[in-house]
Amino acid sequence: MAKITPLREAVASLVHDGDTVALEGFTHLIPHAAGHEIIRQGRRGLTLVRMTPDLIYDQMIGMGCATKLIFSWGGNPGVGSLHRFRDAVEQGWPHRLETEEHSHAGMANAYVAGASNLPFALLRGYTGSDLPKVNPNIRFVECPFTAEKLAAIPSVRPDVTVIHAQKADRRGNVLLWGILGVQKEAVLAAKRSIVTVEEIVDDLEAPPNACVLPSWALSAVCPVPGGAYPSYAQGYSERDNRFYKAWDPIARSRDDFRAWMQRHVLDTDDFAGFRRVLAESMKEAV
């Protein structure tokens, strides 16, 4: 059964230095609050996994949480580059970041294989691409019936997966809807899991065949209203495009980035505090 617990406690007890950690959410429901809490608690040596590392991984990488990134598309969606990610890869700042690079199809299948307790994912993929030349974890196997060559990549099996969802009930069953990405697979592929939710309700009122994660398959459920900001939670909030654009100049300079993270994340107690300070600084900027 999932414990319903404050996010701070969930991160303290479930995310350890050196862990392989996946924060998932495909544009929608990105667990920003949980990412901030991992930064605040100073986690180090993480292998970060995520199909689309965007602002939250830019922040975690820039703050030195990660030594390795497993991913398939790293950018600021609709805006451009992730400057902290690029600085880590291109200049090794704040330290070298090892990368293991896949395609979306590869990553999605690797999560499915992880959730299915298979050691590897099988797909038609990577043909003609240079990715297998730079990623020794892209191999090829032969079909025992047709002798066709198919791509094989290791399953993703995170120590802990973190997602954001719309609702949980008081027992800790979680409901999410809209763009689901790979979140269900990422949770089921992981040894431990944290789900931040917009609200806790008496009854999920889930439609038939909805995406429900049963409480007993989760480690912790943490109420964090707005915890996906600047991403969105369908039915609760809209994506804040201004913030995605505002991030670009902040992240360009190491000093600006550090100062911003200090003020907005390290010096705030929690995500509500972050939102308050951010509101102030955005007012100043206008």
Add this chain to the structure above:
Amino acid sequence: MAKITPLREAVASLVHDGDTVALEGFTHLIPHAAGHEIIRQGRRGLTLVRMTPDLIYDQMIGMGCATKLIFSWGGNPGVGSLHRFRDAVEQGWPHRLETEEHSHAGMANAYVAGASNLPFALLRGYTGSDLPKVNPNIRFVECPFTAEKLAAIPSVRPDVTVIHAQKADRRGNVLLWGILGVQKEAVLAAKRSIVTVEEIVDDLEAPPNACVLPSWALSAVCPVPGGAYPSYAQGYSERDNRFYKAWDPIARSRDDFRAWMQRHVLDTDDFAGFRRVLAESMKEAV
């Protein structure tokens, strides 16, 4: 785009002698009407695929439609044996029936692999079972990363898949809910597909992330209210347990079976006709 068409025309144009045909539905939404129409039109030499061959396959096998059966559990759920299936396997009546036998996990994965356009399915399965000794299509492959041995079976790729669903809209988009079984995978694994539906509506009113099959991925949609009888369609009808029990004595004798099929299926024009004659004969029986 799916053609919205009478079932008779759909079967006439889409199901051919010698085809590999999957009628799917896991207790719920079993496409009985379509099975009857295939019998009425006298199809021969079919390779029938189904996880749980039950009454409808008992009827098709007994009427000589099939030369091969690929399956994982063949019985009359809640009642006992399928007598026509057993007679075909044990006595070769009305002719020899080749069987290819899997586990549910194997079949479910084989449909997933078919829908995914993979030549084979990969699973942890069949360990310690004698099934691989009698089914040469159960093989084993080695993980290129861990050297673990995993089961491999060929994908299921039917020429045509037939399912029953609750609703379609006027464009031929289909919505089903409740117990979904392998129907989505079976449809997407097939070259052609027929969906019988309880009703055609203006608007599916599908909840978020519902199981919707888009019209353009289907061949034909056929309105057949009650077309799953004696199985059920959640929200529309209940399973008729009396019929499952009544089937047992009918199917025990070759002659009784033949006479019953003649009166109820061959001598009726369509499923509505079958239901009328069945109502009469069940009244007689009381």
Add this chain to the structure above:
Amino acid sequence: MSAETLDFTATEIMTVAASRLLKDGTVCFVGIGLPSTAANLARLTHAPEVVLIYESGPIGAKPTVLPLSIGDGDLALTADTVVSTPEIFRYWLQGGRIDVGFLGAAQVDRFANINTTIIGPYDAPKVRLPGAGGAPEIASQAKEVFIVLKQSPKAFVAKLPFVTSAGYLDGGDARAKAGIPGAGPTAVITDLGILTPDPVTKELTLTSIHPGVTVEQVKAATGWDLKISPDLKTTEIPDAGALAALRDLQARTAAAHGQAGGGEG
């Protein structure tokens, strides 16, 4: 028969004994028929938090009447969620999330291997049984397995004509050596008693006998020279609450379906 046994049938004590083995909070993959009756009885009595998963897709089903088939509507309507059958087998069973697989069987052998496929040679069968269903992977991937079936020499055979689903294979450490992850069948519950595997040889041994049943009766109903535990216990009689709950459940089921319990389908 003693006075105590007059109050319940052999099937009832089998069902109640099987249900007692399911601990509260357990995640149970439920076969249809006797396992489903026992698992739902557990849910309605001592194990309200047991999570019942059916291969047709329901997770956390709480049926008010016993399902006759693996895909009854009541399973879907009362479940926490209903996923596809591939997902059940891939993410939930193979994913390693099932504590107990609760199975029926046509035949078991002395090492708790299961046959549900065929009697006689595979290519010229005497009796064609329904086949594997979900059992091979439930038997191998659930953390442990309970098997419930009535005891008779036809059902309890020294050597199976066909091993559909693995118990302990040839006994000893054969199962682990074959790379099968779960612990295997830890109890076989019958209408006569409870058999559990010897810790070393893995041979099924009578460790509990139902009140009113004699050891000779159990031996006579077993197709091999059944070992009897030196520490043989008498199965606790069903308590009044469990018995009442079971009878209520079966009465509701009969009223709803016109029959009780559900067959092996």
Add this chain to the structure above:
Amino acid sequence: MSAETLDFTATEIMTVAASRLLKDGTVCFVGIGLPSTAANLARLTHAPEVVLIYESGPIGAKPTVLPLSIGDGDLALTADTVVSTPEIFRYWLQGGRIDVGFLGAAQVDRFANINTTIIGPYDAPKVRLPGAGGAPEIASQAKEVFIVLKQSPKAFVAKLPFVTSAGYLDGGDARAKAGIPGAGPTAVITDLGILTPDPVTKELTLTSIHPGVTVEQVKAATGWDLKISPDLKTTEIPDAGALAALRDLQARTAAAHGQAGGGEG
């Protein structure tokens, strides 16, 4: 520039020309940015039955404003259904159900291979680009591929530092020999013209030039000695309806998001 070209920008004719290639009823796997603009323009003009699929999960999306990212809420709310990202890649793309993959690119080479990974050596990159995303499998598994990007010597290079997604590899029948199923990129639409692969060599050839653009301009914007079709056509100018629809769409998008179009993300 001729009088006709005064009415639209180079980006507008590129977008309209790209959108015209999408036939009604086509099932299109849409990349974000320029491809999404062109595909939605097609849907709003000549191809109302085009089916737009985004890698985040929406099938049959009909957004009223352009998505800024691949997972905008409007995509989900207007779609016929929203499935998981694994399902999109497994059942729909790999399943062989996509007619057209519509991609952007950072760089293309003369055989329409795509780089979105890196400039410079992989282990010591000059510029780290976002990476593959869905492109490698879209490029190989869609029945055909359209690529839309602005033409410049930096973007159109003779040899890519990194092939992220396969076009025609080394040209000729190299793609088929590598066992890649789809037909490959059948058109590269730029702000200067349209390049299509030579039927035999598969080298990208200028087959249509936008009105007001000179062949010299196109050659100067290409990092190799660009072949010009002997049958070079002039791209039809955007009709008033398409142009109005595009501008409406972008105005709605700007009002909704505070910016137009969406980047390459």
